[in-house]
Amino acid sequence: MENIATSASHLRSEDVNVWFGERHVLKNVSLNFPSNQVTALIGPSGCGKSTFLRTLNRMHELIPSAGFAGKVLLDGHDIYDHDVDPVDVRLNIGMVFQKPNPFPTMSIRENVLSGLKLTGRRGYNAAELVETSLRRASIWNEVKDRLNDPALSLSGGQQQRLCIARSLAMDPEVLLMDEPCSALDPGSTRRIEETITELSDSMTIVIVTHNMQQAQRVSHQTAFFLAEDGNPGRVVEFGKTDDVFNSPIDPRTNDYVNGHFG
């Protein structure tokens, strides 16, 4: 495995293990997510990459039977320390889900501000925050004249960018994306990918994707997850995206990125 942690490490997992009940689903995942880098997590279905993503902002522990071992360090601080409030973790590490899911009862504007409402924040400039967040998610020009329309009146791709804006309004340092384009058409997918590239200037991004081309287009580094024959999922290979796709070391990585299985 190639060591690429050259810039200051921002988010890091150390020997992360996950169980659901008695089932060991992830084993000793140690990855570095340097600042301003996009990391793609790839691998066949059921390899644990989405599960791993959810350990990074403690969403994982919301599943009743979930178990966890290891460390996740944000700027060197373990987010699983017993005196850390998971709510604070999630304020620093935002998340975008697979299906676009704006809050259906809220307008576009209210969706952007929903995180602040949910956390009871006060004293922010709402108009300014709505505009900056929507601009960063590259959707401002499409919705600036209809901010009070229901969020569900937007197309699927627009809804997903609204969800990104909703996360950005909380100004997280890290953004986790769980197959954010899998429910979208190619045009919307391209726009989200452009947004990801722009956002990586200001934050750390981790994206789970099934789409090999997408991983190559948006990410700087790639981790290949695999769960073989009932064994827990693990990282087979981790390195610069170019290396993982063009000169993989492990033959299984080679087979997967070239579409021989998965």
Place this chain on the structure above:
Amino acid sequence: MSDIQDVTAEVPARRQLRTKPFSLADRLFYGITKSASSISVILVAAILLFLLSQSFATFQTQGFDFITGSQWNNAKGHEVFQIGPMLWGSVLISILGIIGGVPMAIAAAYFIEFMAPKPIAKVATVLVDLLAAMPSIVIGLWGLYVLTPVVAHWGSLLYGLHHVSMGPVNFDIPIFAMSDGSVPSTFSGSPFIAGWIVAVMIVPIITSVTREIFSQMDRDLINSALALGGSRSSVFMRVILPTASGGVTGGVLLGLGRALGETVAIFYVLNLVSDINWFNILQSKGGSVASLVLQKFGEGTPNEIKALMAAGLVLFVLTLLVNWLAAVIVNRAQPWRKI
């Protein structure tokens, strides 16, 4: 090698498509389901017709006062039948039942769906459904012997609030006062107690409808609210409840349909008085159309029984309206449900 399709040829005539079932078994099945659904429509229509024909005379002699007036006299020559206090009484105890029952039901549904470990959730679901199956008479007797003394105690505490005067703190809460200014010795037979009985009876219906709606909500919608840093309570108040509100309202109205028609249980705990009680919920004086029918039917004079039929018709129409409203609201809530 591929071909270019020739589309210039004439379009053939349209053919009849078969929409009815083909095989004997399918036709039989179609017939059975069709007649079963027809029977329920016919039954409702028949009941409505019967009530209309029986209550025609009463509406003719009593006029609109039947609904608004407050007198009831079955003595020959002095017959007056008016259900105003009963009709308002039904509405009042339903409102009280909703105030008491809805928060309980929603909290129970939330716990079962989102917080309870699976085995506990299963047991709780069964118990709540069991409560729905509890015979009305049992709840009535329980209300009379167990709930009444307990609620009477709460009643006396609340009565203390009807007029508060402690130094600078001065206020009145009129709903806790008595209409005639008297000092009550007991708080039994009041709409307050009947309201709690209604609450107990509608909780299972509202809980199971609400639980169903919660379970149909997209989990990632809730997860994204949590991922934004929301606490459980803020996520519940700002995301779960607003999103589910249409369906929950429908469930509440379904429960209300039951509350309005509730007869025996109310009959045991409520003091039926033919004098309208607008809002003095602690006063031992109330009304309920369904309980009125139960109270008067056994020994009713022929004209009185016709008046009770008319009361039944009014209740029927009211319940129908509530159920229709429930259907409209639940339908309107559909677009927000998980597909």
